[in-house]
Structure formats: C-alpha cells, structure tokens
Amino acid sequence: MKVVKFGGSSVADATQIKKITNIIEADKKRKVIVVSAPGKRFPDDTKTTDLLIRLGELVQKQESYTAIYHQVIERFSLMVEDLGLQKVVLSQIKSTIEEAISKVSAREDNGMDTLKACGEDGTAHVLSAYLQNQGHASSYVNPKQAGILVSEQPGGALVLNESFEKLYQLREREEILVIPGFFGYTPEGKLVTFSRGGSDISGSIVAAGLKAELYENFTDVDSVFCVNPAIVHQPKQLTSLTYREMRELSYAGFSVFHDEALIPAFKNKIPVCIKNTNNPDGKGTMIVSERAEGNDHVVGIASDTGFLNLYVSKYLMNREIGFGRKLLQILEDEEISFEHAPSGIDDMSVIIRDHQLPKDKEAMVVDRIKRELKVDMLDIERNMAMIMLVGEGMNQTVGIASKAAAAFRDANVNIEMINQGSSEVSMMFGVKSDQLSTAVQSLYKAFFEVS
The missing domain is CATH 3.30.2130.10 (VC0802-like)
Incomplete structure (x- = not known):
C-alpha cells in the first residue's frame, strides 16, 4: 500500500483534479490519498487557505465578509461544475464553511482552525466524488473517522501516539480513501490544525499509521534541488536524501517539504518519494533512512x-x-x-x-x-x-x-x-x-x- 499526498498546486482546479486521478489510476497500490486546500491556479491567484484566513479575520472584526465568502465558494463551485459533479457536493462544502463561520463569530477557541480546515476538507469531498464518477469505489474519510488524534494547540497541533494504532485499521477497507490534510481532532472531539503547510504532516502521519511501503508526496517540482533555483540557475537535482538531510534542508529554507513533516515517517522508517504532478513519470527524489556512501559529502x-x-x-x-x-x-x-x-x-x-x-x-x-x-x-x-x-x-x-x-x-x-x-x-x-x-x-x- 502507498499513501499519496497531493499539494495545493496539484489540486488547484478541475484540470489538476483530473491529472491526479490519472496518477491514482496508474498504480493500484495508491489506496490512501491525503489532499491540501486548492492552491494558486496562476501566479497572481490567491490560495484558498489565505482566502479563508481573510474571511475569518473579517468575521472576527464583525465586518462585511460577503465578497470574500463568495470567492471561496466560487473556487469550489467551478471545480464541481467543470468535473460534472452533483450539486450536493457543493452544498456539503458550503454547509461546512458556514458552520465554521458560526464558530468564529461565536468566538470559539478553535473557530479559526475550523474555518482554515475547510479548504482541505472541500478538496477531499471533490476528489472522492470525482473518483466515484470515474467508476472507482472511493470514500471521503474525515480525520476524526480516520483516528487522527492531536493535542489541543490551535494552529500548532501535535499528533498523539494512539493515532497510529487507529489509523492502521484503515488497511481493512478496500476502496480508495481520501483524507483531508492539515487537521485532526483532540480526544474530546475538538478540531485543531497543524502549523501552516501541515498537510505534509498529515500525509506522513497517515503513512506511518498504515505502515505504508511508500509515502509519495506530489508537488510542482520534478525533484529536490541541492540549492534554491531562484539563486542558482539550473542547479543539480538530488535523486536521494536521508531523512536527517531533508529535515535540516527543509528547516533552513527548502520549501518543498514542511520541516516537521518527515518525523512520523522517519520514526517508522517509511521511505518518501517527492514527485511532480505535472511529470508523474519522472524519477523524483527518494528520502530514506540510509543511503550508500559516495563522494557527495555536502548534498x-x-x-x-x-x-x-x-x-x-x-x-x-x-x-x-x-x-x-x-x-x-x-x-x-x-x-x-x-x-x-x-x-x-x-x-x-x-x-x-x-x-x-x-x-x-x-x-x-x-x-x-x-x-x-x-x-x-x-x-x-x-x-x-x-x-x-x-x-x-x-x-x-x-x-x-x-x-x-x-x-x-x-x-x-x-x-x-x-x-x-x-x-x-x-x-x-x-x-x-x-x-x-x-x-x-x-x-x-x-x-x-x-x-
């Protein structure tokens, strides 16, 4: 079994949803999918999570939020329409967002977390429904159903150890499972998010819990570069890294991976492969516990x-x-x-x-x-x-x-x-x-x- 995570650029619109469906269909081992909120469709676009944060800020200030609310709904409405999905999918997404707005308005301590999580949650509903339309047995799985238990630290939750045993039970299900990333639930049932970029953390947690043979993280680059390509033109691509190397690199400015994301995979020795949604046949970069010694002392x-x-x-x-x-x-x-x-x-x-x-x-x-x-x-x-x-x-x-x-x-x-x-x-x-x-x-x- 492989656990696959698709980042924001990979789920930005209907065209990208169709691409990732092809990727899922290309390998029957890709049984558990973790998704981010829709990212930028073009350079000047706004990420859905940023729209949701702005929406929440306006609600908190008791200012008019109608325009930005419609922007968020329009993102999902276009996806639902372009993918030929039933309107009930959009209704479910709307209902979730409106319930979250109510929590923010009531100043509940996890209100903003609940609203921020609506991006990932909406993507998961859309992808699961589209997979079903394409003739696949697929289910949306809420993190609470999956068993992702976290500490009560809004915006910075940490996974609890009992999550991994609960997640392992998902192996018994035969259909393709689609799980929204970025958030989990406290043992008392309160929704709490990981830190920003936390869908990578979710993917790693799910891979560790399911004891996957591989955790594939699809993004918008062919591989990890040895240096920021904005500073050095066409730098060397890395085909293999160790967990410790990637952890150090991601902490210190590499934007491919959230710097906390590898910890669950690292502890459970799950190999990770970073791949490009727009070039899924590319080799990508493997992240492993150990690699063969070579002359590349500095990677x-x-x-x-x-x-x-x-x-x-x-x-x-x-x-x-x-x-x-x-x-x-x-x-x-x-x-x-x-x-x-x-x-x-x-x-x-x-x-x-x-x-x-x-x-x-x-x-x-x-x-x-x-x-x-x-x-x-x-x-x-x-x-x-x-x-x-x-x-x-x-x-x-x-x-x-x-x-x-x-x-x-x-x-x-x-x-x-x-x-x-x-x-x-x-x-x-x-x-x-x-x-x-x-x-x-x-x-x-x-x-x-x-x-």
Missing part, C-alpha cells in the same frame, strides 16, 4: 533571510553558573523562541527569527538582560541571513569548513557567525542578508561545480 545548501543576532559579552561568563539558562529564561518569559545559540568563553550569540523580537519588544528585552545579567556588552544585529551546508558525510570529511571559508572569501562576503550543528549533518553560517545570493552562488561553485 545541499539551504538558505533563508529574516534573522537577527542577539550578542552578549561578559568577562568570565564561562565561570558564571546558569548564565545561559538565565539568558534563555528571559527570552522564554517574553515568549521569544530562538533558533541557535553558539557561545564562546566570554560571549554568546542567540539567533532569533526577526519577527520573534519586534522593535516594540526589543527595548524591554535589552533592559532585562542588562539589568539582570550585568553584561559588559549587548548588541542586536538585524538583517541577517543563515546559510546551511547539509550532508551526512560532512563529519567524516576533512576540509569542509576550510573549503566553505574559501568560498566566502572568494565572494568577498564576511562570515558574521558560524555554528556546527549538533546533528553533525549541518554547518551553519550567518551573513548579511544583502550578501546571501553572492555567498550561496560561491558555495555552489565550490561544492557542486566540477572544475
């Missing part, structure tokens, strides 16, 4: 902007028991999460996503650190970018750091921060945001272009 270069460096210095910091804990406690008190915290004898840097420390909160945090920790120096440097070299073979290969440093030198880019990941499969560099592209291009030339 990818991930990069992202939007960071800041909170730098503190204090003489004999290394002898002050609890300094690091106290610093991070201040951040926790102010509800600020951090990404990395490299340190030296007398200094420590804390890398934070820029949005976590807005300007209006910065003065308070600075004051607390100076007052409570008595630091000699404190500096906040914004407009930072992070570049990550990733590869399982890096920790066993001499000269990776020196080769990277030479690439930065050749690009005339100053390294603001360097951190060897504790996973031993990554090495991170901090640079100024405006030097990101230059640095990445130089690193690509050093590690991937044959001289």
Whole structure:
C-alpha cells in the first residue's frame, strides 16, 4: 500500500483534479490519498487557505465578509461544475464553511482552525466524488473517522501516539480513501490544525499509521534541488536524501517539504518519494533512512533571510553558573523562541527569527538582560541571513569548513557567525542578508561545480 499526498498546486482546479486521478489510476497500490486546500491556479491567484484566513479575520472584526465568502465558494463551485459533479457536493462544502463561520463569530477557541480546515476538507469531498464518477469505489474519510488524534494547540497541533494504532485499521477497507490534510481532532472531539503547510504532516502521519511501503508526496517540482533555483540557475537535482538531510534542508529554507513533516515517517522508517504532478513519470527524489556512501559529502545548501543576532559579552561568563539558562529564561518569559545559540568563553550569540523580537519588544528585552545579567556588552544585529551546508558525510570529511571559508572569501562576503550543528549533518553560517545570493552562488561553485 502507498499513501499519496497531493499539494495545493496539484489540486488547484478541475484540470489538476483530473491529472491526479490519472496518477491514482496508474498504480493500484495508491489506496490512501491525503489532499491540501486548492492552491494558486496562476501566479497572481490567491490560495484558498489565505482566502479563508481573510474571511475569518473579517468575521472576527464583525465586518462585511460577503465578497470574500463568495470567492471561496466560487473556487469550489467551478471545480464541481467543470468535473460534472452533483450539486450536493457543493452544498456539503458550503454547509461546512458556514458552520465554521458560526464558530468564529461565536468566538470559539478553535473557530479559526475550523474555518482554515475547510479548504482541505472541500478538496477531499471533490476528489472522492470525482473518483466515484470515474467508476472507482472511493470514500471521503474525515480525520476524526480516520483516528487522527492531536493535542489541543490551535494552529500548532501535535499528533498523539494512539493515532497510529487507529489509523492502521484503515488497511481493512478496500476502496480508495481520501483524507483531508492539515487537521485532526483532540480526544474530546475538538478540531485543531497543524502549523501552516501541515498537510505534509498529515500525509506522513497517515503513512506511518498504515505502515505504508511508500509515502509519495506530489508537488510542482520534478525533484529536490541541492540549492534554491531562484539563486542558482539550473542547479543539480538530488535523486536521494536521508531523512536527517531533508529535515535540516527543509528547516533552513527548502520549501518543498514542511520541516516537521518527515518525523512520523522517519520514526517508522517509511521511505518518501517527492514527485511532480505535472511529470508523474519522472524519477523524483527518494528520502530514506540510509543511503550508500559516495563522494557527495555536502548534498545541499539551504538558505533563508529574516534573522537577527542577539550578542552578549561578559568577562568570565564561562565561570558564571546558569548564565545561559538565565539568558534563555528571559527570552522564554517574553515568549521569544530562538533558533541557535553558539557561545564562546566570554560571549554568546542567540539567533532569533526577526519577527520573534519586534522593535516594540526589543527595548524591554535589552533592559532585562542588562539589568539582570550585568553584561559588559549587548548588541542586536538585524538583517541577517543563515546559510546551511547539509550532508551526512560532512563529519567524516576533512576540509569542509576550510573549503566553505574559501568560498566566502572568494565572494568577498564576511562570515558574521558560524555554528556546527549538533546533528553533525549541518554547518551553519550567518551573513548579511544583502550578501546571501553572492555567498550561496560561491558555495555552489565550490561544492557542486566540477572544475
């Protein structure tokens, strides 16, 4: 059995629904399908989830939402009409959206989650109905029926272990099952969503629960590239990655996979294949627990902007028991999460996503650190970018750091921060945001272009 997940671009309209139906029909092992909300049909289009979020915001503000409500309904109405489905399908979708609007209006704590989930839910109803029209035995399966149990953290739910045993029971069903991604239910029956992009998480959870032989994730690219193709023209395609490599890459800016998505598959050793809906016969990229050793010690270069460096210095910091804990406690008190915290004898840097420390909160945090920790120096440097070299073979290969440093030198880019990941499969560099592209291009030339 294969579990197949189709992303937003793969279910954007009726034409795409027909494409994915052909993909499902091409392999009888594709028995369980997880779907996203309809994505963009063209570059300037708006994703359905974004429309639903805007709709919810207007409801919360008690402002008129009729126009945007009709936009959402029109997306599904066009799909239902173009696929020749019965109007009862659209009626079901409308009813679900209106019920969710009522929850938002009543200010129920999971109201927005319920509304955001309507995109995936609507897609699942449409696809299941179309498969039936094409002569297939198919059923829509709500995550509650499937047994996807999650923690009560609106917008950031975590799967509960008892889900996997419940999901395994779906193997007894013979028809094609279509499950909406992105959300689950608490043991008390409350709908809660995963973080944004969480349909990837749903697909991985379902694959793990069913003990699938393969989890196929269909998107709009032929494979994973070793670097962002917006920075490097026609970069090398990767045919194979390990879970740890993909996890590091997706965390650090690769947009193909949600960075939490692989965890259930990783724990259950389910191989994952990323494929292109528009080129389903392409080889794609396999993500496995282990791969054969080769010369590709660095398999990818991930990069992202939007960071800041909170730098503190204090003489004999290394002898002050609890300094690091106290610093991070201040951040926790102010509800600020951090990404990395490299340190030296007398200094420590804390890398934070820029949005976590807005300007209006910065003065308070600075004051607390100076007052409570008595630091000699404190500096906040914004407009930072992070570049990550990733590869399982890096920790066993001499000269990776020196080769990277030479690439930065050749690009005339100053390294603001360097951190060897504790996973031993990554090495991170901090640079100024405006030097990101230059640095990445130089690193690509050093590690991937044959001289």
